[in-house]
Amino acid sequence: MAKRILIIGGVAAGPKVAAKLRRLDSRAEITILERGEFLSYAGCGLPYYVSGEIKQQRELMETSAGVMRTPEYFEKTKRISVHNRTEAQQVDREKKEVKARHLDTGDITIFPYDLLVFATGSKPFIPPVPAVDLDMPDMELSCLDLGNVTTLHGIEDAEKVRWTIREKLAKQAVIVGGGLIGMEMTESLVKSGLKVTVIEMMDEILPLVLDPDMGILVRRYCREKGVDVRVGEKVMRLEGRDGVVRRVVTRQGSYPADLVILAAGFRPHSDLAVSCGLETGLYGGIIVDSHMRTRDPNIYAVGDCVETTNIVCDKSAYFPLGSLANKQGRVVANNIAGDEDIFPGGLNSTIFKIFDFTVARTGMSTQQAQEMGIDALYSIVPASDKAHYYPGARRVITKLVAERKSGKILGAQFVGEGEVTKSVNTVACALFYGGMVRDLSNLDIPYAPPYASAIDNVCVAANVLRNKLAGLMDGISPLQVEERRRKGDAILLLDVRTIPEFEKVRIPGSTCIPLAEIRERIEELPRNLDIIIFCAVSARGYEAAIILKEAGYSRVQVMDGGLAVWPFDLENKEERTGR
DSSP states (O other), rough: OOOOOEEEEOOOOOHHHHHHHHHOSOOOOOEEESSSSSSSSSSSGGHHHHSSSSSSGGGTTBTSSOOOOHHHHHHHHOOOEESSSEEEEEEEETTTTEEETTTTTEEEEEOOOOOEEEOOOOOEEEOEEEETTTTTTTTTGGGSSSSSOOOSSSSHHHHHHHHHHTTTSSSEEEEOOOOOHHHHHHHHHHHTEEEEEESSSSSSTTTTTTTTTHHHHHHHHHHHHEEEEEEEEEEEEEEEEEEEEEEESSSSSSEEEEEEEEOOOOEEHHHHHHTTTTTTTSSSOOOTTTTOOOSSTTTEOGGGBEEEETTTTTEEEOOOOHHHHHHHHHHHHHHHHHHHOOOOBBBOOEEEEETEEEEEEEEEOOHHHHHTOOOOEEEEEEEEOOOOTSOOOEEEEEEEEEETTTTTTEEEEEESSSSHHHHHHHHHHHHHHHOBHHHHHHHHOOTTTTTTTSSSSSHHHHHHHHHTTTTSSOOOOOOHHHHHHHTTTTEEEESSSSSHHHHEEETTTTTEOOOTTTTTTTTOSSSEEEEEEEOSHHHHHHHHHHHHHHHHHOOOEEEGGGGOOOSSEEEEEEHHHOO
16 A cells, blocks of 8 residues: 655655655655645745846746746646645644645645655744834834835745835835845845845844854945944834834834844744644754654654754754755655665755855854853964966955864854855865864865965865964964953054055054064064964964064964954054045
């Protein structure tokens, strides 16, 4: 007798389970229930659909051959029965039945199953922000009760934003949340001609993607592009008139808005699983084993509704990523078909573009490692994405993180206008196999001037980190330097660039002694102060630190990344001369 496979959820992981399973089992009865109208669409493409880079809605739902993924497509091409606009309401695990309601008709249908798969995805987190309609001040409203306030969680949301822009109903947009979706939407709305303000409650944008010393570089870049980025501000309320939002109010300020995007993150959509007695974890996701099976042997769960394992630290994690959802779907299909398979976990590998910048990460950040009690060390290295002399070379800033004691790689982050895909992929592969910093340092990465330097960016970052791990270099981040300056600590900022470089632009209050003159002028340097050395990228700074230490200077540090990653004010020649 053919197995009856029932899948709840038809966007990413669910259709992957169904399609792969059909290729493995031609007899299985496969059914998908999807609450929404649209099936198997590319949710990660929504910001680019809003901006118009993706012209037609159908492009998000087409196969690579240009065929729309409709219920008819699944039925005729794959013999998979799909019921969209159908909401699963109750799971009876004893009877192995799911009660579902057809949203257009209200009809109730009972779907029996032999094996059930939860692929219910995630739901946007709606911050508990009150709304005030100034024309009806006594009404109690939530933020979504005002018009022109939306999330970006599906095609319907994207269409709402596109319509608002197309009808010229919005000129000023406020994005609540400076995470991944918020920053992707920033570029989308700017390209659509809107003035954009981003409000992030945490101290820095992209708090789950980058460490603060990397996030601040993205924030500075966005401000250069005309985006008003506010960090450390909590939204207190939305104000509107005639049911339409007009202003976003925080403790620190008030920002005009005729469009508000709520991008405060996602949570697992695990309510139905909880209601039928399945267990959830620390993050609210369904608990599964390495086979993606729940505690009920007849029920699997995949995608954004589940918790998975962080490969680096072997702890529970929540990674709502389409890439992982599809991999998990394949694992479930293999297991159902009798070909035992496991999903080992994820690295939270992420990449996205913001204007001409690319931002990428994999593994753990320094901050995340410290929160888990791991003693982490890192390097920050600015370098070109190809040979620096080759036309079109662009800078990438690489941050590599490792465990201090063992030298095991923990993660990496990349920011810049250059190509970073190969770099983040390289580190992700090393992480997957438990690589050490020395392994990365010696990795045989292809070299040719149009593609890479003789020592690839990742290898350079590994070499710097090896120096730190060996005690040959003591680094300090630009954020720590600025904190010490603001506190008035007794430090000397020593710039070892050439005089022409120093005259062109400098950190206010810094002292310049070019590297070539350090040995003959070394007695000019005080021995009773902490000396922080830097140059353009701190390669010369490292050499100067070696010279000072050989001369008996013990209080010497190198500023990671040099001026290339300094995110604060600089003094230039025009400002000093008034020209």
